[in-house]
């Protein structure tokens with residue numbers, strides 16, 4: 301049976317581990333030390349590394365892990381990342397035999413120009429593109445690209461588990477509530493997330509359905525969000541204009 305657990309790293313990163321007690325795959329190992337410690341403690345062997353984009357807090361541990369474990373490293377074909385040896389992009393399928401695991405690759409540019417996601421096992425590993433109640437900052441792409449990438453993720457089945465690379469949900473919900481103060485599901489999520497954090501637990505994974513119900517960046521046609529933005533001076537109401545206004549407001553929130 302496949303388990304998926306987070307290894308916390310740095311201030312708020314999660315390195316997701318897919319494992320069956322024997323073999324493990326890690327996603328975005330920004331730091332090798334906690335991954336090595338986990339593998340030692342759980343007497344598991346590393347089968348592969350997956351990488352969503354080139355930022356150092358996601359890739360910084362890859363070369364050390366490859367030196368020790370000599371495993372395949374799947375990463376985005378449009379980015380240059382040291383020690384990635386299998387470049388993948390939209391439509392590619394990867395197979396990790398040790399875990400009987402098949403994952404599809406989606407191109408989801410915006411946060412970085414070559415950012416990819418891995419989809420399979422009713423799960424999506426979406427790096428820094430979609431967060432709990434938020435989305436990644438725009439570093440290399442355009443607003444339209446990031447908007448389109450989020451729409452791609454929103455089209456996954458509602459029950460798909462969303463494994464984001466940072467624990468940002470609680471702070472993101474404060475912004476989401478400013479956008480949409482009357483959203484009952486969002487208020488409920490706020491309570492749930494505060495309880496999880498107070499207990500020291502992750503707020504992830506969420507689901508695509510929960511994000512579509514509570515994440516303003518996936519709700520750009522929602523009348524309450526548009527009304528909020530109109531009060532802040534937005535004159536257009538097409539979804540890309542709403543998304544752009546949300547992303548810019550969030551940068552300064």
Ligand SMILES: [Zn+2]
Pocket residue numbers: 353355411428
């Ligand atoms: Zn990043």
